[in-house]
């Protein structure tokens with residue numbers, strides 16, 4: 190099917206497919222370890238699909254606002270690569286999936302030299318936060334927010350400060366990870382609290398599915414914004430980010446999602462999923478009820494169906 194035909198077809202089936210996937214939400218639950226996230230509506234499900242010509246289709250609760258959480262790790266990695274280049278970044282974080290939970294510290298102790306296995310687990314993303322160029326946490330955070338705004342084409346993107354405070358007050362696991370990293374000599378000259386402020390802030394940037402889709406579109410077009418023609422990210426760094434999205438983007442269900450949907454994707458504990466179809470679509474999904482692997486239960490259901498019916502797998 191051509192892209193235009195695909196688009197018409199998606200438009201006609203999406204509302205009904207979304208309602209079928211929404212039935213899955215009863216089998217999941219919202220994240221509770223960040224108290225503010227537990228308040229999200231359990232049965233919500235929304236999707237926004239944006240084409241390279243700016244046309245878009247959306248369905249369900251696509252007006253629901255949510256925080257990026259781990260989805261932000263894709264773009265902080267890219268910014269750090271743009272700041273320092275590959276060699277410096279991969280001296281501090283690895284390129285391999287762990288098979289452990291995203292907030293695990295097991296391998297930091299077990300495997301020498303004690304650097305995080307990849308930039309999408311919390312230890313890796315905290316390390317990346319320490320590498321963002323800027324004079325202190327405020328300037329680093331301002332650069333991240335400005336970069337995210339450019340990618341989303343929205344200068345109103347901002348933090349949800351309730352979520353930020355909620356995580357900052359209760360994020361003791363991340364605090365212990367950061368101390369472990371400090372002891373392993375991974376955090377350079379930064380203090381734990383400064384690095385965590387940057388990390389908790391970018392996790393708390395608030396978006397809609399449309400913002401996610403717009404950010405995904407830039408990745409789908411190898412770093413060039415198809416709507417403005419501006420190159421926002423060097424192609425090589427998009428390639429690196431998309432590879433991590435395949436191997437680690439859906440936590441310990443990344444292999445399964447690669448087999449069932451075959452698309453680069455990144456999810457967050459808020460129930461958001463950012464994915465893309467190369468050269469065609471940027472896609473944002475939200476469904477706060479999570480499955481046992483920490484991914485949106487209904488979001489994954491819907492994306493797998495779309496990919497299978499429309500033959501989207503890149504493999």
Ligand SMILES: NC(=O)CC[C@H](N)C(=O)O
Nearest residue numbers: 258259291311392457458
């Ligand atoms: N998986 C996630 O989305 C985790 C992000 C969250 N801010 C945390 O550090 O725990």
